Amino acid sequence: MKKIIFSLLVLAASFSANAQVDRSTMPKAGPAPEINLSKPQSFELKNGLKVIVVENHKLPRVAYTLTLDNPPIQEGDKTGAATLSGALLGKGSTSISKDAYNEEVDFMGARINFGSQYAAASGLTQYSDRILELLADAAINPNFTEEEFNKEKALLIDNLKTNEKSVSAAASTASRALLYGKDHPKGEFETPAGLENVTLADAKAFYNKAFIPNNAYLVVVGDVDFKNIKKIVTSNFKDWKKGSALPAAFTTPKNVVSTEIDFIDMPNAVQSEVIVENLVSLKMSDPDYFPVLMANQILGGGGEGRLFLNLREDKGYTYGAYSSIGNDKYGMTSFSASASVRNMVTDSSVVAFLEEIDRIRETPVSEKDLKNAKAKYVGSFVRSLEQPATVARFALNIETENLPEDFYQNYLSKINAVTIADVQRVAKKYFLSDNSRIVIAGKGSEVLSNLENVSFKGKTIPVKFYDKEGNAVEKPKYEVALPEGVTKQTVLNNYLEAIGGKDKVAALESLLMVGEGSVQGTPLKLTMKKTNKEQFVQMIEVMGNVMSKQVLNGDTAVITAQGQTVTPTPEQLKDLKAESAIVAELNMLDDETIKLEKIEKVDGKNAYVLALNEKKKAFYDTESGLKIKEETTQEMQGQTFVQTVLFGDYKEVKGVQFPTKLSQSMGPQNIEFTFSEVKVNEGVTEADFK
Known part of the structure; x- marks a missing residue:
């Protein structure tokens, strides 16, 4: 009985205590946890x-x-x-x-x-x-x-x-x-x-x-x-011999006087690489170090950063946009914000970058943003302590960066001490939206006209032109007049003649091609089989296992990918039939929907551009007549991307030239296949399409 009464008293006291808590105000944050590191x-x-x-x-x-x-x-x-x-x-x-x-x-x-x-x-x-x-x-x-x-x-x-x-x-x-x-x-x-x-x-x-x-x-x-x-x-x-100390003797770089766009023309680009950057002087021992970490975390430190939320989640310009800032005790380092963006929104992306950088400079961040940034950083820091390499890096940094012995013991308290005013102060000091280099590598023929009209804060941003090695060059010229008399038919006929002639192409009954490639170090095997009877097989294997397979046999088709089998849509079936042609150009001669658009540079070569349909284009070298590229516009997860296929290293098999190198890219991914086996009118049977 006494135990029951005692329990009731404890319970009553608990209710009384809870009743006295003022829930109208947020409780104060407790002290930052103390970091106990092994003393080296x-x-x-x-x-x-x-x-x-x-x-x-x-x-x-x-x-x-x-x-x-x-x-x-x-x-x-x-x-x-x-x-x-x-x-x-x-x-x-x-x-x-x-x-x-x-x-x-x-x-x-x-x-x-x-x-x-x-x-x-x-x-x-x-x-x-x-x-x-x-x-x-x-x-x-x-x-x-x-x-x-x-x-x-x-x-x-x-x-x-x-x-x-x-x-x-x-x-x-x-x-x-x-x-x-x-x-x-x-x-x-x-x-x-x-x-x-x-x-x-x-x-x-x-x-x-x-x-x-x-x-x-x-x-x-x-x-x-x-x-x-x-x-x-x-x-x-002990026998390692001393050397002469190395001097830190090099030029001191300076930021541009005003923001400019530095453009590198890459005719093969299916996306634009955008880098917004400026020089900074920052050391780990500087008082600004921790506020800068928080400012960068809020701006572009990850999937919760403003750049990511703006350019990806809100506008759908890119798969991801991020920023980073370095530190260097020997001299200048850099702040950088970057993303790979669709060609058609390159100019809009530049403006979005500058607006976000300017916003964190001019408008105080919210309490919520700062709190979330601190929580993210603290979590990453605490998790990193589980790795012995972290302890080693900390010990080394204290020695080499002129840091106090208790730098990492006080790391979290320094993070938590950063204020909203600190973030705005360092953003103005280190994120220079008015003195930025905006380096863009992209397809000038598609993006340059809009880039030259980009303005920020009422001023047009000047555009300068450079090659891939940073050498100043003249503005590229893209307009090349089509020679008189050149038509779709002449382009296609030149191609057919270049690969062996119509008669030899028309005599093709089947084609077998086997190639090897890799993606991120993983070996791939690509097998393609075609006949002149709308039959087509394409299979990709990874280490002997079939990753994807497409089979067309007349009006029936099956697509298998990662163990899932689906029946293609009518549009997919139409695409498979077009792909099944051993040499598609033979069937394209009488297609009135195909249009000759223009001449465009492809890897420094002039190429005729044929619009095959609303989504696909083919490029033919104006000198050799050979097809050197195809572009296909695709949609994925609500975003539009261009898939590029480059053709090269044509080799003759039974009188007909076939490309034995195929490089396919979509976004940052690129896969290059080299075909070691090409057979004409052999190696293909009806059983392959069952």
Whole structure:
């Protein structure tokens, strides 16, 4: 009975207490949680190598990070030597071959990576001493051979050539060159032609200059003992020779006096890459650092940012729009806002970017916006503490960025202390809507006329023209008069003649093509089969598994994708029948709906443009007559996009030329197929279309 009475009294007291709570006011936020980080221990070798050790015995693992704290290094006419020196590191050492080195690393289940100014390794504690020994050996005694150098150089050149048509790569390269200047380390970039001048001696020279212990930090995190680590680090790194300190001697770039559009013409662009940027001076040790983090988070730090909500969610211009801001103790860095946008809204996107940047400068953000930004940032920060690499990065930053010892213990309280006034103050200081470079790489023939009429705050924004390397060029000319007498029929007849002639094309009964490609590193296999009886099969396989398949057999068709099978709509069936033609141009000669529109540049070549229907265009080289591109306008999730297919490397099979390279892009995705097997009038049976 007493227990029951006591419980009732407790319950009554609880109700009484609740009744006295004033729910008309929001409760005050509690204190920011205290961040407890493992306190690092440190020591320094006689050669200047500084070592930071964070013991963490929760898991039997260890991670080593070697970082060179050098200022930006200007390479000049030897640009690429740094990248190649980094690529050569880790290829064994002077005492162990590349194959033996890799075999031992694999046996231990370890990971060891190198760059031109860093090295990292991780693995199980039981192998920790040997992992560090291998890391040190490859870093201090690199095995720079002519054979490996030539291999890495050829690979780098091939990668650069592959990206020559990349709109995003062109925008990125040109934006850095224009923002910093080509005589600044951050404005330099590698080119295939420039790399031809870089030798193995240049790569060695860069390594000897930059990879020096007196500018290096080794951070050790994991299941280790400090005394043992000090012993093995000293043993493995004591012979690393000091070098001369690198000077931070480079030009100081400046922002433009007033906002301008810097346009790079990319005739193959199906979207425009837009980058709005300006230079800033910001260090982690600056009082503005935390307010800037919050201002950028509100503006464009993610899916909740204003840029994303405006350009994607509200206007549907892009899949995503974001902003970022750097920090650099050695000099200028940048604020940048960017997105890939549809051609037809390129000019409107520029205005939307500037308006959002200007809004956060001129109008105080709401309490809700700031609260949400803080919550997002705090959540990411707390989650990052679960990773040992985070602790290592924190310890390194405190050493290299001139930060107080309690910088990260007070990190959350500094975030929570940011005010609305702070956000507006730093937005005005660092987000320069009146002094921005707006770098745009896009299809000038479609976007330039509107871009030249873009105005902001009542002033037209001037447009300047540059190539992909940031060199000033003349305004591109797009209007090329159609030669007298050229018609749709002449374009189609020239194509048919170029690939072998009407008679040989008309004699085609079937076609088999098998090609290989990849997307984001995943290998793909494309198989196409066609007949002259409206029969068509297209199948894409991923690692032996069928990802998608389309089958047409006369008036019946089936489409299978990711295990789901559907019957095509009448419009899809019509498209499949058009696709089933072995050479579609033979059937297009008498199609009155097809129109010859104009001449347009495609990768620097003039091409006749045929409008096949409202959604599809085909481009034919004015000199060779060959088809070099197709464009198809498609809708997806309420947005309109242009899918581009480039044709190249035509090869003759039984008297008829077929393109053996096919590059397909839609938005940022690009897939290139190379056809290794092309068969005419063989390899196709009726069973293929069942």
